[in-house]
Every structure is written in C-alpha cells, then in structure tokens.
Amino acid sequence: MKITLQVSGIAIAAVMAGPAAVWAQGLGAEGSPVEITMIANEAFANQWQEQMVPEFQKVYPHINVVIDGVPYTELLAKSMLDATGPDPVYDIIIADDPWTPQLAQTGVLLDLKGEQVAGWTAPEFEWDDFYAAPLAASEWQGVQYGVPLRSNLLLMFVNKSLYEKAGLPAPTPELTWEQFFEQAPQLVQDTNGDGKVDAWAVDTYFLRDPLTPTIWQTIMNSNGGALLGEDGKAAFNNETGVAALETHKRLLEFAPPGAVSHGFNESLQAFRQGQVATMFTWGSVFKGTAVDPATTTLTPEQVGIQVMPVGSASAGAHRGIWSGVINNKSENAEAAWALLQWLSSKEGEAWQSNTLGVFPARRSTLDSTPESEWMAPVFEALKQGYEVAEQGQMWRPRTPKSDAVQQVLADEVSRALSGQIAAQEALDTAASRIDRLLD
Amino acid sequence: MAVTDHSEGARQARTRSGRDWSDLVSRWSFMLPAAIILAAVLAYPILYTFQISFASLDLATFTATEWVGFENYREILGDRGFWNSMKVTGIYLAWALPIQMILGFGIAYLINVEWKGRSAVRALFLIPMVVAPVVAGGIWRMMLDPLWGMVNWFLGLLGLGNPDWLGDPNLAMATIVIIDTWRWTPFVILIATAALMALPKDVFEAADIDGANWWTKLWSITIPLLVPIIAATFVVRWLGAVKMFDIVLASTRGGPGDATNVVNLYIYEQAFRSLRFAESAAMAVVVLVLTMILTGLFLIGTRRLERSY
Numbered sequence: 078m079k080i081t082l083q084v085s086g087i088a089i090a091a092v093m094a095g096p097a098a099v100w101a102q103g104l105g106a107e108g109s110p111v112e113i114t115m116i117a118n119e120a121f122a123n124q125w126q127e128q129m130v131p132e133f134q135k136v137y138p139h140i141n142v143v144i145d146g147v148p149y150t151e152l153l154a155k156s157m158l159d160a161t162g163p164d165p166v167y168d169i170i171i172a173d174d175p176w177t178p179q180l181a182q183t184g185v186l187l188d189l190k191g192e193q194v195a196g197w198t199a200p201e202f203e204w205d206d207f208y209a210a211p212l213a214a215s216e217w218q219g220v221q222y223g224v225p226l227r228s229n230l231l232l233m234f235v236n237k238s239l240y241e242k243a244g245l246p247a248p249t250p251e252l253t254w255e256q257f258f259e260q261a262p263q264l265v266q267d268t269n270g271d272g273k274v275d276a277w278a279v280d281t282y283f284l285r286d287p288l289t290p291t292i293w294q295t296i297m298n299s300n301g302g303a304l305l306g307e308d309g310k311a312a313f314n315n316e317t318g319v320a321a322l323e324t325h326k327r328l329l330e331f332a333p334p335g336a337v338s339h340g341f342n343e344s345l346q347a348f349r350q351g352q353v354a355t356m357f358t359w360g361s362v363f364k365g366t367a368v369d370p371a372t373t374t375l376t377p378e379q380v381g382i383q384v385m386p387v388g389s390a391s392a393g394a395h396r397g398i399w400s401g402v403i404n405n406k407s408e409n410a411e412a413a414w415a416l417l418q419w420l421s422s423k424e425g426e427a428w429q430s431n432t433l434g435v436f437p438a439r440r441s442t443l444d445s446t447p448e449s450e451w452m453a454p455v456f457e458a459l460k461q462g463y464e465v466a467e468q469g470q471m472w473r474p475r476t477p478k479s480d481a482v483q484q485v486l487a488d489e490v491s492r493a494l495s496g497q498i499a500a501q502e503a504l505d506t507a508a509s510r511i512d513r514l515l516d
Numbered sequence: 517m518a519v520t521d522h523s524e525g526a527r528q529a530r531t532r533s534g535r536d537w538s539d540l541v542s543r544w545s546f547m548l549p550a551a552i553i554l555a556a557v558l559a560y561p562i563l564y565t566f567q568i569s570f571a572s573l574d575l576a577t578f579t580a581t582e583w584v585g586f587e588n589y590r591e592i593l594g595d596r597g598f599w600n601s602m603k604v605t606g607i608y609l610a611w612a613l614p615i616q617m618i619l620g621f622g623i624a625y626l627i628n629v630e631w632k633g634r635s636a637v638r639a640l641f642l643i644p645m646v647v648a649p650v651v652a653g654g655i656w657r658m659m660l661d662p663l664w665g666m667v668n669w670f671l672g673l674l675g676l677g678n679p680d681w682l683g684d685p686n687l688a689m690a691t692i693v694i695i696d697t698w699r700w701t702p703f704v705i706l707i708a709t710a711a712l713m714a715l716p717k718d719v720f721e722a723a724d725i726d727g728a729n730w731w732t733k734l735w736s737i738t739i740p741l742l743v744p745i746i747a748a749t750f751v752v753r754w755l756g757a758v759k760m761f762d763i764v765l766a767s768t769r770g771g772p773g774d775a776t777n778v779v780n781l782y783i784y785e786q787a788f789r790s791l792r793f794a795e796s797a798a799m800a801v802v803v804l805v806l807t808m809i810l811t812g813l814f815l816i817g818t819r820r821l822e823r824s825y
Contacts, residue, residue, distance in 0.1 A: 150788065150789070151788065153788075154788050157575060157578075157791070161578060179575075182575075183575060284769060284771050284772070285768075285769050285770050285771030285772065285773070285774070285777075286769060287789065334662040334663055334678055334680065335661055335662030335663055335680050335683050336683070337680070337772050338682035338772060340769075343661070346664075347663065478790075480789050480790055480791060481789075481790035481791065481792060484785055484786075484790045488597060488774060488777075491771050491772060491773050491774070492773035492774060493773075494772070494773075495683070495685055495772030495773035495775070496685075496773075497685055497772075497773035497774070498773075506596070510596075
C-alpha cells in the first residue's frame with residue numbers, strides 16, 4: 078500500500094512539476110524546502126501533524142508543514158483575522174461546513190478550479206469523483222474554494238443489544254419516525270432486573286448549543302421543510318418546522334434524566350456506556366464508540382450506524398464537512414495546493430480513511446473495500462447519507478452570516494426544548510430575528 | 517545689602533525651581549513606562565471598543581469603516597436576547613452577592629476563635645478560588661448530572677428525589693449561584709477573618725465588663741466596626757461577579773433556554789460566534805457604563821455608611 082501510495086504521489090508531483098524552475102520555487106528542492114502553515118481545529122491538528130505530515134512528506138519531501146491547532150470556538154475568528162491581514166501567517170485554513178461563504182466574502186480565498194490552480198492539478202485528481210454534498214460545502218456562488226478533507230454526517234447510532242433486550246428487531250435505514258416513536262417506550266427499560274430503569278431509547282443534542290438545531294433541521298428537512306426560502310428569508314416557521322421541533326422535543330420523553338442539558342459529550346458518554354439504544358450524532362465518533370475499548374464498553378457487533386429516521390420526504394443526514402482552503406495571498410500557494418490535493422486525492426483519502434479512520438468524500442473510496450472491517454457499514458451509511466443530504470439540502474444556512482443564524486436558532490430551539498416557550502413561538506421569534514439579521 | 521539679599525533670594529528661587537523641575541522629570545521618568553503600558557493595555561482597547569460601537573466593522577479588514585452614529589445602540593435596544601441577558605445577570609447578582617456576603621462574614625464570625633489548626637483550615641479555603649472557573653464549572657456539571665452525578669446519588673439515598681439541576685430553568689440559575697458561592701465565599705471569609713482579628717480588643721473587654729451579651733456585642737460593636745470592610749468587600753465582589761462568564765459557559769452554556777444566559781456570555785457569543793463585533797461593542801459599552809454608575813452609587817453608599825457609624 079505504501080509503495081503504491083508513494084509511486085502515485087510521485088506521479089502526481091511529476092505531472093504538476095512542469096518546468097524545473099517552477100518545481101524549485103513552488104514545491105521546494107533539496108536544500109531549499111518550502112514551509113507551509115495551516116490553522117486547524119485542535120481536535121485533529123495534532124493527529125495530522127504527527128501522522129499525516131510525515132506521510133505527505135514521503136511524497137513531497139521538500140515541503141515542511143506546520144499545523145497550529147486552535148479551539149473550535151476561536152477558530153473562525155482567528156482564521157478571519159489572520160486571512161484578512163496584510164501579511165497572513167496561514168497558507169491553509171481548515172474551515173468548518175458553514176464557514177466558506179464568510180471567508181469567501183472577504184475575498185481572500187483561492188479559486189481551486191481557476192486557471193492558476195488548474196495548472197498545478199493532476200489529471201487523475203477527478204473532481205467529479207467527489208459526492209456532490211461534501212464538495213458543495215466549500216463552494217460559494219459558483220466558485221470552488223476548497224476540498225473536503227474530513228467529512229462527516231449526523232447519523233443514527235444503534236445499540237443492537239438494547240434492541241434485542243427489548244425484544245425489538247434492530248432498525249434498518251427504512252425506519253420511519255412513526256416506527257421510532259412506536260418502539261421508543263419499550264426501549265426505556267430495566268436491563269438488570271433491579272426494578273429501576275437503567276436504559277433509555279435515545280440521547281442527542283438538547284442543550285443550548287449551535288449544533289442542537291441541526292437535529293431539528295434534519296427532522297424538518299426529511300419532512301420536506303427548508304431553513305431558508307428562495308428569497309433568502311426564513312421559511313421554517315410553518316407546520317413542518319413546528320412539527321419537527323415538537324418531534325425533537327418528544328425525544329426527551331424517552332431520553333435519560335437530565336438530557337435537556339445533554340449535548341455532544343453527554344450523549345456520547347451515555348451511548349458508549351450502553352445506557353441508550355440510539356443516538357443521533359456525528360458519524361466520525363464511530364471508531365471510538367464501537368471499536369476502541371479504551372473509550373467504549375461496546376463492540377462493533379453491538380453498534381449499528383445508519384441514516385436518521387425517514388420522514389415524509391426522505392431519511393435524514395446533516396452535513397458537516399471540514400474543507401481545506403488556501404489564502405490567495407499565500408506565497409506558497411502551489412505547495413499548499415500540493416498538500417490539499419494529496420490529502421483529498423484518491424490515494425490520500427484512502428490512506429486517511431484506513432489509517433486515521435477519517436471519513437472519505439469520494440465515490441471511488443466509498444465503493445472500495447476498507448481495510449478495517451468495521452468501516453464497511455460506515456461507508457454504506459455515508460453513501461446513503463450524502464445522497465439524502467444533497468436531496469434535502471441538509472446543511473447549515475449558506476450565507477456569510479451562517480454562524481449568526483445558527484446562534485439565533487440555538488437560542489430559540491433551546492427555549493422551546495426546555496419548555497420556556499412553545500415551538501411555534503420559538504420559530505416565529507427565530508424567523509423574525511433571522512430576517513432582520515439577513516436583511 | 518538689600519540688593520544682595522534680593523539676588524540671593526532670586527538665585528535660591530531659581531535653584532528651587534530647577535530642583536522642582538528636575539524632581540518632576542525624574543518622577544515622570546519613573547511613571548512614564550507604566551503610564552504608557554497602562555494606556556496601551558487599558559485605554560486603547562476601551563477606546564477601540566467605543567469607536568467600533570459607533571461604526572460598521574468591515575470583517576475583511578477588521579477595521580471600523582463607516583461612522584453609523586447610534587445605529588448599533590438602536591439595534592441592541594430592540595434585541596430581546598440582550599435585555600434578557602441583562603435581566604438574568606441582575607437575578608444572578610441579586611442572589612449571589614447577598615448570599616456570599618452573609619455566608620462569608622457569618623462563617624468568619626463563627627470560626628473566629630482560637631483553635632489549633634485554624635491556619636490550616638483558612639488555607640484550605642483558598643482551594644476553590646485557585647481552581648480555574650472552567651474546571652470548576654465542568655466538575656460541578658459532572659457532580660450534578662442526574663444520571664451519573666454523586667449529588668443526586670446522595671440525595672437518592674436520603675429519598676430526596678432526582679432534581680434536574682442543569683435542565684430545569686429555575687434550578688439552573690440556583691445551580692450557578694451555588695457554584696459561584698462555593699468559589700467566592702472563601703474569599704469573603706478570608707477578608708472577614710482578617711478584619712475580625714484586627715478589631716480592637718479593648719472595646720470588647722469594656723463591653724464584657726459592662727455585662728453585654730454576645731448578641732449585643734455582635735450588633736452594637738462588631739457589625740458597626742466592620743461596616744467599612746463589609747462595604748469594601750461588597751464592592752470588590754460586585755466588580756468580580758458582574759464579569760460572570762466562564763462558570764456559566766462550562767456548566768450550562770447559558771441554558772436551558774436562556775435561563776442562565778448572563779450578559780457577558782451573550783456578548784461573547786454575539787461577537788465571536790456570530791461575528792457581530794460592532795453590536796457587541798455597543799453592548800459592552802452599555803454594560804460598562806451601567807457598571808460604572810452602579811459602582812459609583814455603591815461607593816457613595818459605602819461612604820455614607822462609614823460616616824453614619
């Protein structure tokens with residue numbers, strides 16, 4: 078595998094090399110290496126620095142890569158501040174799903190399908206090989222600014238053992254919301270016979286957090302609803318939106334005590350300890366939830382993964398893609414693109430998926446057989462998830478004010494989930510605030 | 517002779533004036549570095565905040581581009597979230613400050629007797645204060661979790677139910693007050709203990725001779741003598757409490773709903789998550805002005821209290 082990777086990498090490098098002078102300046106040379114810098118989420122920056130960079134340097138030995146890890150909450154502001162400065166530090170920004178419009182609006186991003194970059198792009202890179210949904214995360218107003226590097230989707234995790242204990246068949250991707258709620262009461266159960274309930278049907282995001290509304294949004298999208306209309310105004314304060322929010326709130330009836338203050342960490346903890354039968358969360362936690370005994374009590378045989386339940390329009394899966402974008406003021410744009418291109422190439426993606434367990438975005442990777450057996454059901458869920466996400470536009474709002482919109486939704490959805498106000502009032506308030514914001 | 521005297525006086529005056537000038541220069545040469553640093557780290561951010569609160573901020577350059585007058589202030593006047601966060605902060609302050617003051621001075625009074633190990637206990641009081649607020653919030657969040665937390669496990673043993681400390685909108689505010697009280701009451705205790713130990717003993721001995729009981733001594737001697745300290749401690753705690761942010765962020769994130777969304781968290785979210793820096797600057801200015809007014813009122817009240825005792 079490594080030999081294949083190196084040969085392919087050298088082939089890409091050779092195709093991109095062109096005249097010897099360009100090679101020496103753009104991609105470094107013996108004795109005069111190029112150094113590129115990247116700002117990324119601290120959650121994976123270290124892993125990339127320690128494992129991905131050495132692998133990349135097997136192909137591009139004269140490109141040094143320095144990755145700065147920044148906490149998620151500060152990443153956008155720091156990236157913006159640096160990118161818009163006269164002399165930016167970072168050549169590459171790793172941007173979360175909704176950030177491309179905000180970064181692109183400032184005019185600092187390089188068009189990766191433009192003439193300049195096209196000259197550095199290997200023919201076998203094949204843009205069309207990417208699923209449309211993950212690639213669209215870094216597209217804005219018809220320009221492709223990034224490539225998907227760490228793909229993710231909101232998916233449904235299933236503890237098959239708890240379904241079996243409740244005498245229920247393990248769910249399939251055809252499970253509807255009606256069927257989910259029919260089965261939910263039986264999944265709130267006493268598993269050890271001591272007379273106390275010790276397992277619940279579901280846990281997910283309920284606390285006040287910008288990611289909590291993604292659950293409601295996915296339910297709404299799978300029932301044909303949309304966040305914003307064609308006119309760019311709020312389109313969710315209607316029957317479909319209200320019903321979706323009430324569905325989200327109804328999940329609390331079958332969730333562990335205190336779940337209204339649960340978010341990513343708490344729901345993950347509950348699922349990994351075998352206390353909940355289902356969990357709606359980001360698929361990327363699958364390895365730590367089903368495979369790694371250091372972080373979970375469950376085994377791959379016990380854990381299922383699939384798209385979220387089916388609504389009136391389709392199943393659900395909310396997109397969350399980390400994309401790599403390049404600052405157009407970068408003096409090392411060619412080297413920066415060499416890194417992004419390698420990491421998102423068929424070879425790089427396969428290496429990342431097999432070695433780091435990172436989810437791919439290419440059809441060719443997802444159609445291949447993963448090296449780890451546990452990845453096979455994940456690949457199936459991702460393929461279906463990308464399709465439904467594309468079909469139902471299941472992503473956060475595509476606007477330069479995306480984070481502000483998401484914060485408003487977090488405020489109002491949380492008020493509804495905690496019972497402070499009714500779902501209709503919450504969505505009406507959110508709609509009015511968002512329309513004012515986007516006006 | 518008179519001429520000589522006069523010229524001698526003028527020379528002395530010139531010498532004195534030169535000495536004064538030299539003294540002034542030497543004083544300022546010592547003060548200037550500190551003054552410049554203070555201006556840079558304190559005055560500049562405040563002035564910049566004022567500037568962008570009256571401007572529209574270009575995110576491409578992070579600079580104020582256009583003077584918009586009071587537009588940002590008008591915007592926040594209609595922002596329900598901002599006024600709710602002010603209300604939430606008011607509720608938090610109204611509960612947390614009196615509880616911490618009463619508990620702090622009360623505990624200090626009760627432990628203000630000579631006993632072996634008093635110094636060690638006093639040192640232990642420092643622990644909550646040195647724990648980082650984010651860590652404190654996270655630990656309390658774990659302890660109060662209805663599913664895994666030891667607090668509810670203990671309450672369950674006593675048959676006291678399973679309260680949802682962080683999920684119930686009313687209880688969540690109480691939880692924030694409890695965590696903040698755990699963290700800051702020891703600070704009040706330490707100040708109060710030092711103040712109690714410094715009280716003049718002869719006054720109490722005279723009261724003992726006069727046959728005063730403990731209540732009379734407390735009400736008529738201890739409290740009046742402590743009034744300046746109580747007032748000063750209150751102002752210090754007020755200035756600390758009004759900045760409440762990290763404990764809320766770590767424990768409830770402002771929820772459930774908006775039950776614990778204090779104003780500093782709201783401003784932070786609007787600035788760094790929603791990138792509404794100009795509006796956030798306007799909110800920060802409003803909070804700054806209100807805090808200064810209230811602090812001024814508290815200081816005036818403190819002086820009056822000191823005079824009346």
